[in-house]
Amino acid sequence: MIRLEHVTKTYPKASRPSLDDVSVSIEKGDFVFFIGPSGSGKSSIVKLMLHEIKPSKGKVFVNNKEISSLRSWKIPSFRRSIGCVFQDFRLLPNKTAYENVAFALEVIGKSKAVARRVVPEVLELVGLGGKEHRYPHELSGGEQQRVAVARAFVNRPLILLADEPTGNLDPDTSIEIMRLLDRINRTGTTVVMVTHDSNIVNQMRRRVIEIEGGRIVRDQARGVYG
Amino acid sequence: MRAKYVLAEVLVGLWRNVTMTVAMIITMIVSLSMLGASLLMYLQVNEMKGHYYEQVEVSIYLDKSITEDQRAAIKSQLDGDSKVKSVIYETQEMAYENFKNQFRDAPDLVSAIGPTELPESFRVALKDPQQFEQIRGAYADLEGVDTVVDQQKLLQKIFDILGSVQNLSLVVAGAMGIAALLLVANTIQVAAYSKRREVAVMKLVGASNWFIQAPFVLEAVFAALLGSILAWVMLVVGKVVLIDQKLAALTDLLLPVSWGNVNLMLPVLAGIGSLVAAVTGWITLRFYIRV
Numbered sequence: 001m002i003r004l005e006h007v008t009k010t011y012p013k014a015s016r017p018s019l020d021d022v023s024v025s026i027e028k029g030d031f032v033f034f035i036g037p038s039g040s041g042k043s044s045i046v047k048l049m050l051h052e053i054k055p056s057k058g059k060v061f062v063n064n065k066e067i068s069s070l071r072s073w074k075i076p077s078f079r080r081s082i083g084c085v086f087q088d089f090r091l092l093p094n095k096t097a098y099e100n101v102a103f104a105l106e107v108i109g110k111s112k113a114v115a116r117r118v119v120p121e122v123l124e125l126v127g128l129g130g131k132e133h134r135y136p137h138e139l140s141g142g143e144q145q146r147v148a149v150a151r152a153f154v155n156r157p158l159i160l161l162a163d164e165p166t167g168n169l170d171p172d173t174s175i176e177i178m179r180l181l182d183r184i185n186r187t188g189t190t191v192v193m194v195t196h197d198s199n200i201v202n203q204m205r206r207r208v209i210e211i212e213g214g215r216i217v218r219d220q221a222r223g224v225y226g
Numbered sequence: 227m228r229a230k231y232v233l234a235e236v237l238v239g240l241w242r243n244v245t246m247t248v249a250m251i252i253t254m255i256v257s258l259s260m261l262g263a264s265l266l267m268y269l270q271v272n273e274m275k276g277h278y279y280e281q282v283e284v285s286i287y288l289d290k291s292i293t294e295d296q297r298a299a300i301k302s303q304l305d306g307d308s309k310v311k312s313v314i315y316e317t318q319e320m321a322y323e324n325f326k327n328q329f330r331d332a333p334d335l336v337s338a339i340g341p342t343e344l345p346e347s348f349r350v351a352l353k354d355p356q357q358f359e360q361i362r363g364a365y366a367d368l369e370g371v372d373t374v375v376d377q378q379k380l381l382q383k384i385f386d387i388l389g390s391v392q393n394l395s396l397v398v399a400g401a402m403g404i405a406a407l408l409l410v411a412n413t414i415q416v417a418a419y420s421k422r423r424e425v426a427v428m429k430l431v432g433a434s435n436w437f438i439q440a441p442f443v444l445e446a447v448f449a450a451l452l453g454s455i456l457a458w459v460m461l462v463v464g465k466v467v468l469i470d471q472k473l474a475a476l477t478d479l480l481l482p483v484s485w486g487n488v489n490l491m492l493p494v495l496a497g498i499g500s501l502v503a504a505v506t507g508w509i510t511l512r513f514y515i516r517v
Binding site for chain 1: 231424426432
């Protein structure tokens with residue numbers, strides 16, 4: 001599903017690479033945590049998978065396609081197969097929960113009729129039934145992140161990337177979001193999550209890949225934060 | 227549905243930034259109307275060249291003291307000249323009539339000249355208007371000839387003046403055009419900045435590049451179309467007020483500007499304006515919205 005082959009990423013002006021000869025393979029339906037201290041390079045992995053950055057060396061395969069050499073006009077359609085959730089939610093403040101999710105459909109060319117059918121369904125799935133017409137500032141942090149998850153999932157992507165999705169949330173809310181991600185994973189969606197929340201990693205008992213100084217130091221099925 | 231979305235975005239974008247939009251449209255109006263004026267002048271000069279060069283003549287003015295024999299000798303030499311297309315003999319009376327006719331708007335001038343003060347002349351049409359020098363060489367020193375004048379030289383002076391006016395308006399059009407381009411680039415940057423959240427989300431969920439960029443580019447194109455229509459209105463007003471009324475006396479000389487040419491400027495200006503705006507907008511976005 002996702003494969004990194006000897007990937008090295010050196011940012012311009014950086015003295016040492018953020019990722020140093022990293023090889024990793026993630027199968028369809030996996031749930032994987034990337035953990036490590038700040039600056040270890042774990043966020044670069046998400047950016048590589050999204051094609052926000054290109055590897056300095058090595059190859060990145062997503063959905064069995066080599067994306068590091070993808071033409072720029074093909075990137076949009078590639079991104080439609082990936083859902084994304086971030087620490088800061090990235091919702092549009094002047095749109096309601098419903099409109100935020102519908103916007104994601106509208107801008108990739110889906111009709112309003114499709115949105116009317118699909119959006120309430122996915123909002124119900126993330127547990128926001130009845131709050132469709134609230135604006136982000138009228139929702140709690142956890143609810144905003146649910147909207148973001150709904151937006152990421154509404155297109156039924158094959159892969160869900162989550163970059164510190166619980167970073168701004170309290171422990172109880174974090175666990176609710178994790179339950180949601182777990183439920184999405186059970187539908188067959190591959191989930192890749194970057195985090196440094198040890199509590200969550202220890203509770204979930206899923207595959208853990210630890211990165212330190214740009215290298216993989218541990219790759220463990222059903223691992224803990226350690 | 228998508229067209230409606232894009233159109234709504236365009237109007238909202240223009241309105242959000244209305245002072246910049248107005249500045250952009252005004253510079254476009256000035257630039258495009260200058261461009262239109264100079265294009266019209268170019269067409270006009272070409273038409274005038276065609277019109278006048280067909281009638282252009284070399285005038286061989288004769289001495290007042292010319293004898294019958296000398297006149298006949300010149301006439302027969304002209305008739306036999308292979309460079310000459312046609313010859314008309316203009317008597318003093320005919321010259322005076324033409325003069326009165328030509329300057330009927332300036333009676334002071336007419337009354338200052340008596341019927342015998344204008345010289346008689348041969349008006350010679352050349353097969354090739356460029357051969358003036360040979361004609362002058364052949365006839366200037368003949369007995370009874372006063373001067374040989376090439377009317378093309380007189381016309382050339384008028385065309386030179388028109389040409390420099392045209393160059394001036396092209397320079398103004400160019401300078402204002404650059405200002406308009408910078409304003410287009412700036413407006414689009416401001417628009418893209420004010421919508422950076424939407425753009426970020428659109429990129430994230432995989433909206434196609436044209437879908438992200440089209441509203442911004444269309445904003446510039448829309449402003450350019452509006453600017454070109456208003457610039458064309460300026461040209462129409464210029465023709466009606468300036469050429470057809472204030473300078474009506476000159477149009478005998480300069481030929482009237484035809485409606486056909488003025489109307490032609492609408493699609494030309496709209497095309498040039500929107501193309502330039504679109505290309506500028508697109509290039510700006512290439513730098514501003516990286517994928």
